Amino acid sequence: MTLSVTISEVGPRDGLQSVDRVMPTEAKKAWIKAEAEAGVSEIEVGSFVPPSLLPQMADTAEIVAFAKTIEGLDVVALIPNLRGAENAIKVGVDKMSIPFSMSETHSVKNVRKDHPAMLAEIRAIAELVAEQPEGQRPHFEVGLSTAFGCTIEGPVAEDQIVRLAEAAMEAGVAECGLSDTTGYANPAQVTRLVRKVKAAIGSDNLNTLHLHNTRGLGLANVIAGLEEGITTFDASLGGLGGCPFAPGASGNIVTEDLVFMLEAMGIHTGIDLEKLLKVRDIVAGALPGEPIYGFTPDAGLPLGFERAAA
Amino acid sequence: MTLSVTISEVGPRDGLQSVDRVMPTEAKKAWIKAEAEAGVSEIEVGSFVPPSLLPQMADTAEIVAFAKTIEGLDVVALIPNLRGAENAIKVGVDKMSIPFSMSETHSVKNVRKDHPAMLAEIRAIAELVAEQPEGQRPHFEVGLSTAFGCTIEGPVAEDQIVRLAEAAMEAGVAECGLSDTTGYANPAQVTRLVRKVKAAIGSDNLNTLHLHNTRGLGLANVIAGLEEGITTFDASLGGLGGCPFAPGASGNIVTEDLVFMLEAMGIHTGIDLEKLLKVRDIVAGALPGEPIYGFTPDAGLPLGFERAAA
Structure with a gap:
C-alpha cells in the first residue's frame, strides 16, 4: 500500500x-x-x-x-467541452478534467452527446492541448463518471467502461479517473473495476478515484482503492x-x-x-x-x- | 476474503x-x-x-x-462479572460476552477491577461454565474493549493487548473479540492488531470485531477486518x-x-x-x-x- x-x-x-x-x-x-x-x-x-x-x-x-x-x-x-477547454487554457489551469459518462443514457440526457460524440469532443480537446506551446499545456484527464452505476440505467457493464477508457486514452487524454457519481460503489466493485481498467490502459494511467458517501461506503471504497494503487482521492x-x-x-x-x-x-x-x-x-x-x-x-x-x- | x-x-x-x-x-x-x-x-x-x-x-x-x-x-x-454470568446461565443464554478493558485505567474506573482482578473473574466464570451439564454450557467469550485506544490513557500498547488476550484464553474463555469502544480505530490498526492477536491465540479464536463509527471509519475498518478473516461484526x-x-x-x-x-x-x-x-x-x-x-x-x-x- x-x-x-x-x-x-x-x-x-x-x-x-x-x-x-x-x-x-x-x-x-x-x-x-x-x-x-x-x-x-x-x-x-x-x-x-x-x-x-x-x-x-x-x-x-x-x-x-x-x-x-x-x-x-x-x-x-472541470471542462464540459472544447469551448470550456479553450477558456481554461486561456487562464492557464494546471489540469483540466472532462466528465465522460459511462452510461450513454446519462450522457445524452446530461450533455446531449452520445459516446461517439463525447469521444470526438475529447479528441478535439486533446489536439488543442497538443497545439499549446511546451510548458503551457495543461494536464488533461477524463473522469469516467457513473462508472459504478447510473440512476437511470442501473449497473453499467464493466466491459463497456474498459472499452471507453481505452478509447479515451486513444483519443489523447493523459489519464483516466473513475467516478462514483451516484454513490453506488462498493469496495469489491472498486477493486474489480480498478484492476480491469488499469490492466487495459496501463497501471500509471488510472490514479484517481472520485467517491461519494451517499450510502456511507465512501471511506471503505477508499481502502479498496488504496490497495489497488490509487494515489489521488477527490473529497x-x-x-x-x-x-x-x-x-x-x-x-x-x-x-x-x-x-x-x-x-x-x-x-x-x-x-x-x-x-x-x-x-x-x-x-x-x-x-x-x-x-x-x-x-x-x-x-x-x-x-x-x-x-x-x- | x-x-x-x-x-x-x-x-x-x-x-x-x-x-x-x-x-x-x-x-x-x-x-x-x-x-x-x-x-x-x-x-x-x-x-x-x-x-x-x-x-x-x-x-x-x-x-x-x-x-x-x-x-x-x-x-x-453481556455480563460484567460472575454474578451476571450466574443470572445469564439461569435463563439459558446461548452466548455470554464479558468486556475486558485493555486500558487498565479504564477498567479500574469502569468496573473497579485491575487486570489481575478481571482475569480472576474471567477464570471463575469459565469454571462456572465448565460445571454446567453438557448441552447447557453457553459459549463464553471476552470482548477486548478499548483495544484501539482509550479516552483516558490514549493509545494502548499492542503487546499488552496480545498478552491479555493470551491470558484470557488461558483463563478459559472460548474466544476473544476486539472492541473499538472509543471509535479510535483505523483500518491499518485493525489489520495489524487482528494479525497479532490471531497469531498469539490462534486464528480460530478471534472472529469478532465490535466497531463504532465515531469518526466515520466504521465500514472502512470492516473491510480491513474482512481481509484478515474476521467473520462476525457487531452493529x-x-x-x-x-x-x-x-x-x-x-x-x-x-x-x-x-x-x-x-x-x-x-x-x-x-x-x-x-x-x-x-x-x-x-x-x-x-x-x-x-x-x-x-x-x-x-x-x-x-x-x-x-x-x-x-
Whole structure:
C-alpha cells in the first residue's frame, strides 16, 4: 500500500455547484487560500460552463487566476467541452478534467452527446492541448463518471467502461479517473473495476478515484482503492454539496474524515488536520444555513493522535 | 476474503444502554422478533447488570426467555462479572460476552477491577461454565474493549493487548473479540492488531470485531477486518445509542449500512435488507425523539441492486 496520497479538494467545484446559493468570489478565494495553507496541494476550483447553466461557477476564470498565485498549488478546473477547454487554457489551469459518462443514457440526457460524440469532443480537446506551446499545456484527464452505476440505467457493464477508457486514452487524454457519481460503489466493485481498467490502459494511467458517501461506503471504497494503487482521492470539505441524510443524497466524501483516516493509518497527505478543520468556518460563514458534515470534526481527534511521518 | 458473514445485532444492548429513555419490554420483543425474521441470526439482547445501574436493562431475563423461543436465533447477553454470568446461565443464554478493558485505567474506573482482578473473574466464570451439564454450557467469550485506544490513557500498547488476550484464553474463555469502544480505530490498526492477536491465540479464536463509527471509519475498518478473516461484526440498527454528529459521539456501526455493503460486495449475510429497513419503524416508534441514523436507509438502494447469492 502507498505511503503517500494526494487529496484533491473538489468542494469549490463539485460542492458549490450542488448548492443553490452562490458563494461570493472573495469567500471562494479565502477558502482556497486557507486550504492550500493547510497543505492541500490540488484544488478543483471551478468549472468552465456557461454562467446561465451554473451561476455558482460564473467567476471561475477569476478564481483560477487567483489560485495560480498560490505557490505549489495544482489548479484544476472541470471542462464540459472544447469551448470550456479553450477558456481554461486561456487562464492557464494546471489540469483540466472532462466528465465522460459511462452510461450513454446519462450522457445524452446530461450533455446531449452520445459516446461517439463525447469521444470526438475529447479528441478535439486533446489536439488543442497538443497545439499549446511546451510548458503551457495543461494536464488533461477524463473522469469516467457513473462508472459504478447510473440512476437511470442501473449497473453499467464493466466491459463497456474498459472499452471507453481505452478509447479515451486513444483519443489523447493523459489519464483516466473513475467516478462514483451516484454513490453506488462498493469496495469489491472498486477493486474489480480498478484492476480491469488499469490492466487495459496501463497501471500509471488510472490514479484517481472520485467517491461519494451517499450510502456511507465512501471511506471503505477508499481502502479498496488504496490497495489497488490509487494515489489521488477527490473529497469535499464538510462533504459540501450533498446532504448525506436526505433521500437522493450525493455528497462527496468528507475531506476532513479522509485526512484523519489516512494520517492515522500512517499514510502521508501533507495536510495539517487541525488547520484544515479551521477552514470549515470560512465555508460555513459564506454559506449560512448550508449543512456542513464530517464525523471527525464533530468527534474531535483521538487522544494521542499522531500525524503520519513525512 | 470470506463469502459469508455473521452480523451480530447489539442495538438492544449497546444501543439501548446509551439511551436515557427505557424501551418498553414489549417493544424490545417486537424489535428482536422482527429483526430475526429479517434474517439476523445473532442478537445481543441485554446485559445482566444491576437495574440500579442500568434501568434500561432491567428486563434482560425476560427478554432472553422470549428470544430463546425464536427458532434459529443465537441469544447473546453481556455480563460484567460472575454474578451476571450466574443470572445469564439461569435463563439459558446461548452466548455470554464479558468486556475486558485493555486500558487498565479504564477498567479500574469502569468496573473497579485491575487486570489481575478481571482475569480472576474471567477464570471463575469459565469454571462456572465448565460445571454446567453438557448441552447447557453457553459459549463464553471476552470482548477486548478499548483495544484501539482509550479516552483516558490514549493509545494502548499492542503487546499488552496480545498478552491479555493470551491470558484470557488461558483463563478459559472460548474466544476473544476486539472492541473499538472509543471509535479510535483505523483500518491499518485493525489489520495489524487482528494479525497479532490471531497469531498469539490462534486464528480460530478471534472472529469478532465490535466497531463504532465515531469518526466515520466504521465500514472502512470492516473491510480491513474482512481481509484478515474476521467473520462476525457487531452493529446496531439505526446506529442507535450514539449520536455520530455530536461531540463525544459513540454510535455503533449501522446494521443497515453494513448489510448493504456486504451484500453489494457479494458477501452473504442471510439478511433481507428491505425487511430490515422496516424494523426501523419499531425502534423509532418506541423511542420517540431519539435519532435513528443510516446512510442507506436515507438514500435508498441503488437501481438494480442485487443481494449476494446464498
